[in-house]
Amino acid sequence: MKLQEIIDSLSLKVETPAADINREVTGAYVSDMLSDVMGNAKDGFLWITLQIHLNIVAVASLKGLAGIILVNNRVPAEDTLKKALQENIPIMSSPLPSFELVGRLYALGLRCR
Amino acid sequence: MPVEFRADLHIHTCLSPCSELSMTPGRIVARAAALGISIMAVCDHNTVEQVEVTSTIAKKRGIRVIAGIEINTSEEVHILGLFGKLTDAFRMQAIVYEHLQLGENDKEAFGPQVLVNENEEVLGFNKRLLIGATDLSVNRIVELIHGFNGLAIASHIDREGFGIIGQLGFIPQGVEFDALEISYRADREEAHTRFRLYRHIPWITSSDAHRLEDIGRSTTGFVMEHSTFDELRLALKGAEGRKVIF
Numbered sequence: 001m002k003l004q005e006i007i008d009s010l011s012l013k014v015e016t017p018a019a020d021i022n023r024e025v026t027g028a029y030v031s032d033m034l035s036d037v038m039g040n041a042k043d044g045f046l047w048i049t050l051q052i053h054l055n056i057v058a059v060a061s062l063k064g065l066a067g068i069i070l071v072n073n074r075v076p077a078e079d080t081l082k083k084a085l086q087e088n089i090p091i092m093s094s095p096l097p098s099f100e101l102v103g104r105l106y107a108l109g110l111r112c113r
Numbered sequence: 114m115p116v117e118f119r120a121d122l123h124i125h126t127c128l129s130p131c132s133e134l135s136m137t138p139g140r141i142v143a144r145a146a147a148l149g150i151s152i153m154a155v156c157d158h159n160t161v162e163q164v165e166v167t168s169t170i171a172k173k174r175g176i177r178v179i180a181g182i183e184i185n186t187s188e189e190v191h192i193l194g195l196f197g198k199l200t201d202a203f204r205m206q207a208i209v210y211e212h213l214q215l216g217e218n219d220k221e222a223f224g225p226q227v228l229v230n231e232n233e234e235v236l237g238f239n240k241r242l243l244i245g246a247t248d249l250s251v252n253r254i255v256e257l258i259h260g261f262n263g264l265a266i267a268s269h270i271d272r273e274g275f276g277i278i279g280q281l282g283f284i285p286q287g288v289e290f291d292a293l294e295i296s297y298r299a300d301r302e303e304a305h306t307r308f309r310l311y312r313h314i315p316w317i318t319s320s321d322a323h324r325l326e327d328i329g330r331s332t333t334g335f336v337m338e339h340s341t342f343d344e345l346r347l348a349l350k351g352a353e354g355r356k357v358i359f
Contacts, residue, residue, distance in 0.1 A: 035189065035245055035246040055244070058223050
């Protein structure tokens with residue numbers, strides 16, 4: 001599934017308009033612990049979190065993630081956005097809490113494997 | 114007669130992946146000297162390997178370096194451990210290394226972890242995932258620091274990411290911090306209201322510098338007889354005429 005389709009289906013706000021959203025999403029992982037994401041997220045996954053600090057971009061870049069979705073209308077920190085653009089990591093946001101957002105991603109067919 | 118010493122007790126060197134390469138021990142000391150800082154703690158992420166060289170250089174400039182480490186707990190809370198003896202700091206490091214998340218540092222993602230000598234020459238790179246978390250809880254890390262005669266300070270409690278209040282929502286009962294660090298970003302008055310529950314613990318502020326220009330952007334005054342670790346402990350306790358000026 002293309003990231004663009006997911007953005008449209010869930011009406012996600014794109015926080016990094018310059019980043020490439022025409023990429024394939026292979027699955028998704030939800031966690032607010034960076035160490036957990038480093039251990040368990042896979043290449044091409046979308047990551048759902050409430051963390052907004054700079055290090056989320058480093059983790060996404062390290063793991064080759066397709067993008068990050070921030071829940072609860074969380075606003076990424078300024079340096080996070082800057083780094084995301086440098087690393088070409090799309091960051092999206094949603095007003096939904098994690099539980100609701102993840103349910104909808106599951107319904108779209110995304111899995112965590 | 115106790116006098117006031119200016120202290121910056123949270124400085125990273127180029128061994129921390131997120132620090133700038135210019136954070137070499139020599140340049141850090143030169144900058145601290147220019148700013149009139151008389152005590153500094155080198156607190157790299159999950160390692161103490163750059164403390165000794167910094168201390169050697171600092172001694173020549175009359176600056177005291179305290180052996181420190183910024184440990185990442187299993188809850189991803191940052192805690193500073195400060196030690197009076199380098200051997201105790203290395204004992205702490207051995208446990209941190211044993212419990213640190215496995216994997217090698219990816220310098221493209223997190224930045225290089227550079228070990229340098231007194232002459233600013235690169236000695237090598239630390240390969241561990243220093244940015245990672247240990248599998249030890251806040252409670253355990255504080256116990257361990259105390260077990261090695263150290264001081265345990267909760268890092269930047271006003272920060273949402275990696276601060277104890279941001280991660281846990283509160284300071285758990287039974288965790289005995291020797292001090293709480295308020296970051297340079299915090300508005301002091303707001304901090305007094307927001308953290309009023311924790312006024313019984315001494316507060317300090319420090320730079321958490323990752324760049325040379327950040328050193329000393331926030332410092333704490335310690336009224337003490339000498340610029341030693343034991344005196345810092347007394348000042349934090351408010352004992353024998355020593356005190357902390359926040």
